[in-house]
Amino acid sequence: MSQQTNSKVGFFGAVIEFRKWVVLLLIALVLFFGYNFFKSRNHESTIEYNTNLIEKQIKNVGKLVVTEGHFAEVLTYKDQQKYLMDFISFEKKALIIINADVTVAFDLSKIKYDIDEKNKTITILNIPKEEIKINPTIKFYDIEQSTLNQFDGDDYNKIDKTVRENLAKKIEKSSLKFNAQNRLISELSKILILTNTMGWKLEYKNAVIENDTDLKINLKV
Numbered sequence: 001m002s003q004q005t006n007s008k009v010g011f012f013g014a015v016i017e018f019r020k021w022v023v024l025l026l027i028a029l030v031l032f033f034g035y036n037f038f039k040s041r042n043h044e045s046t047i048e049y050n051t052n053l054i055e056k057q058i059k060n061v062g063k064l065v066v067t068e069g070h071f072a073e074v075l076t077y078k079d080q081q082k083y084l085m086d087f088i089s090f091e092k093k094a095l096i097i098i099n100a101d102v103t104v105a106f107d108l109s110k111i112k113y114d115i116d117e118k119n120k121t122i123t124i125l126n127i128p129k130e131e132i133k134i135n136p137t138i139k140f141y142d143i144e145q146s147t148l149n150q151f152d153g154d155d156y157n158k159i160d161k162t163v164r165e166n167l168a169k170k171i172e173k174s175s176l177k178f179n180a181q182n183r184l185i186s187e188l189s190k191i192l193i194l195t196n197t198m199g200w201k202l203e204y205k206n207a208v209i210e211n212d213t214d215l216k217i218n219l220k221v
Contacts, residue, residue: 051117057194058113061187066105067180071170073098077159079149092145092155098163100136102171104180107131108187122195124188124204130180134167136160185215 078093110128115121138159145151171177189212195202202209207218 051115053198054115054122054191054194054200057191058111061108061111061190063109063187064105064107065180065183065187066103067176067183069102069104069171069174069176071098071100071102071167071174073163073166073170075162075166077155077162079155092143092149092151094143094151095141096159096163097139097141098136098167100134100163100167102135102167102176103133104171104176105131105133106180106184106187108184120198120200122191122200122202124202127184127188127204130177132168132171134164134171136163136167138163185212188215 075096075098076093077096078091107128110126111124112126114123114125116123140151143151192202192209192211192215194200196210204218207214209215209218
């Protein structure tokens with residue numbers, strides 16, 4: 001009888017021990033899958049957070065960057081009408097003083113980009129070209145004209161065209177465009193700083209942008 005009792009006790013003890021191991025195994029499995037689940041969710045949440053942060057920074061950068069300048073020049077306009085095989089001519093001329101306000105603007109809301117979450121890379125696809133606006137004030141002095149050759153609309157159109165062409169050349173040779181591009185790079189460097197801080201990469205034209213020097217070299221607009 002005692003032997004039978006001991007056998008039963010041993011059997012139930014083994015069952016209890018087995019159940020303990022089963023419970024421990026189930027707990028281990030729950031902890032394992034739970035850890036992986038929350039780790040995965042946390043990883044996804046981090047990527048989503050980083051992406052939203054980058055998009056917010058690009059949106060903050062996406063504004064109108066305007067650089068202003070002032071130009072002045074003086075030119076003399078002449079026109080001559082000839083008659084009777086150039087025997088008779090009628091001339092008109094004027095001294096013209098031009099003062100012009102010029103703006104060079106970059107509309108950064110037009111920047112096109114791609115975010116590669118898997119490879120943690122932001123690729124700038126397109127940077128808008130600068131928009132140059134010239135607003136000249138034209139004043140005429142020392143006007144000389146004859147009854148048969150007076151100033152008219154064609155003259156003013158020619159003068160306006162000449163003034164704008166001359167100013168465009170001056171702008172190209174001036175520091176205005178250079179200053180405007182420096183302001184552009186300053187704005188884009190805010191994206192670069194954020195990507196570097198987060199361990200992401202910034203690319204443009206198949207080149208990795210690592211610092212401001214790379215921006216100046218590669219971001220030629």
